[in-house]
Amino acid sequence: DAKTTQPTSMDCAEGRAANLPCNHSTISGNEYVYWYRQIHSQGPQYIIHGLKNNETNEMASLIITEDRKSSTLILPHATLRDTAVYYCIVSGNSGYSTLTFGKGTMLLVSP
C-alpha cells in the first residue's frame, strides 16, 4: 500500500470548515483513499473513502486531485466533538484490506 504524509497537528475554530490535507504521491491506480478518525479512548471510526471522484456523506467531503497524488478531507462545520486524530490511508482493492495507519493529524477544534 502507498505511503501517506499528513501534518502532525492542526487547529480549527468551532463552526468553521476544517480542511485536512494528505499527500499520497505513490498511489497506484487501483488504490482507494480512506479517512478514519479516532477520538480519545475509542477505536477508529470510518469517515469516508474514494477512488477518483470527489465524495460527500453526512460526515465529510473528500476532494481528490486529478492526478490522485493528494486529497483533502473537509469537515464543513467543525464542532468540539470533531477533536480527534484523523488518519489518511491508501489501500488496495485486492479482495481484502489490512489498513496501514500512520500517525495521523491531531485536529483540535476550539471554541
Added chain:
Amino acid sequence: DTGVSQDPRHKITKRGQNVTFRCDPISEHNRLYWYRQTLGQGPEFLTYFQNEAQLEKSRLLSDRFSAERPKGSFSTLEIQRTEQGDSAMYLCASSLGLSGSEKLFFGSGTQLSVL
C-alpha cells in the same frame, strides 16, 4: 446494529501470565481483524479472518500470540507468557467484505497493561 464489542475493556496482568481477549463482530460481517495500538502511534495490523479461516498474520504476531474465530462468529486473541512490551490497546474490527469497499467498524478496544 450493536456495533463491535470487545471484552474486557481493561486488563492488568503480571509478566509471564496468559491473557485472552474476546471480540464480537457485527453479526452479518464475515471479515474480522485484530490491530494493536501503542501510545502515540496509529493502529498496527495483527491478523485477519475471513469467516473462520485465518488468512493473514503480521510479523508482529509472534508465536506467543494466537487468534481463533470458531464458526466464523466471535474471535479470541490469546497472549501467552506476557511481556511488558505487550502493553497496548488491542483493537478488533469487522467488515462486510465488499470488494473495493473495505469499510471497517472498530470496537473500543481492550487496554492491556503488563506489570
